[in-house]
Amino acid sequence: MLSNRARITGLSVAVGLAAAVNVAQLVDAHPWDDDAPSTRIGTAGVALGDDAARIVERVSYRQDVERVGDVIVIDGQPRDVLEGELAEIWEIVDATWPMAQRDELAQLSIVRERSRGLVGVVHPSATGGWILSLDIADLEDRALIEETIVHELSHVVTLDSEVFTFGKVDGCPGVQIELGCAEAGTVLAEFAERFWPGDISSGDPADFVNNYASTAPHEDLSETFTAWVLGWPVEGRLIDAKIDMLAADAELSDLADALRAELVAASAIQLNAG
Numbered sequence: 001m002l003s004n005r006a007r008i009t010g011l012s013v014a015v016g017l018a019a020a021v022n023v024a025q026l027v028d029a030h031p032w033d034d035d036a037p038s039t040r041i042g043t044a045g046v047a048l049g050d051d052a053a054r055i056v057e058r059v060s061y062r063q064d065v066e067r068v069g070d071v072i073v074i075d076g077q078p079r080d081v082l083e084g085e086l087a088e089i090w091e092i093v094d095a096t097w098p099m100a101q102r103d104e105l106a107q108l109s110i111v112r113e114r115s116r117g118l119v120g121v122v123h124p125s126a127t128g129g130w131i132l133s134l135d136i137a138d139l140e141d142r143a144l145i146e147e148t149i150v151h152e153l154s155h156v157v158t159l160d161s162e163v164f165t166f167g168k169v170d171g172c173p174g175v176q177i178e179l180g181c182a183e184a185g186t187v188l189a190e191f192a193e194r195f196w197p198g199d200i201s202s203g204d205p206a207d208f209v210n211n212y213a214s215t216a217p218h219e220d221l222s223e224t225f226t227a228w229v230l231g232w233p234v235e236g237r238l239i240d241a242k243i244d245m246l247a248a249d250a251e252l253s254d255l256a257d258a259l260r261a262e263l264v265a266a267s268a269i270q271l272n273a274g
């Protein structure tokens with residue numbers, strides 16, 4: 001279930017140009033007194049080529065976010081020997097992020113954010129995978145980190161570059177939402193079209209698993225996915241319809257099964273039956 005820190009997740013997206021690679025930034029934060037943060041530009045240093053020589057990609061955060069350390073992930077495992085808090089937080093990621101999706105994880109970045117609004121962030125990596133950033137201060141709250149990974153993984157799957165293009169796309173061949181263009185036939189496109197017609201929320205809190213879900217279609221999808229995987233006690237006609245849609249998607253359904261298997265094995269979260 002939810003930690004006592006509310007999971008209101010803030011979003012930011014922007015498309016930036018860094019070393020000829022488009023990098024979009026998603027921010028999932030849970031500010032208590034803040035609406036969706038203003039748009040920010042994500043930038044990343046690019047290090048392609050030999051994996052063993054990969055350098056840490058730098059991503060931009062809000063100014064009050066301090067970088068603590070980075071883990072370059074190769075073939076699903078840290079390239080370098082980890083110690084201390086980095087090793088501790090990697091252990092949680094390793095126990096939660098299913099191996100079937102592990103090649104999507106290019107880098108784990110650990111940050112410390114003074115305002116304590118940040119839970120997790122995913123950035124597309126120049127390698128084609130993703131950079132997951134977590135706040136070291138959450139190390140004491142394993143369940144929150146696990147829940148965050150569930151949420152972020154649903155972004156990783158539904159915002160993959162093959163099915164989603166960040167930013168405004170002229171003639172988007174699917175559904176254009178504020179974050180970008182979801183290809184026709186994808187679960188995010190269907191989800192947005194049905195539950196966010198015109199990219200607009202219904203405005204009825206009963207239609208959403210929590211407040212943050214009502215901020216944007218892709219966050220609604222990810223929070224609903226998290227509620228479904230973790231068995232949060234949520235109910236409502238539209239919430240049920242959203243879960244049915246996610247459960248009918250083969251990729252999300254496989255991801256949900258894989259996550260539940262990991263969480264049953266080594267979790268701080270009590271999964272509800274069903």
Ligand SMILES: [Zn+2]
Pocket residue numbers: 009027028151152155218219222
């Ligand atoms: Zn999110």
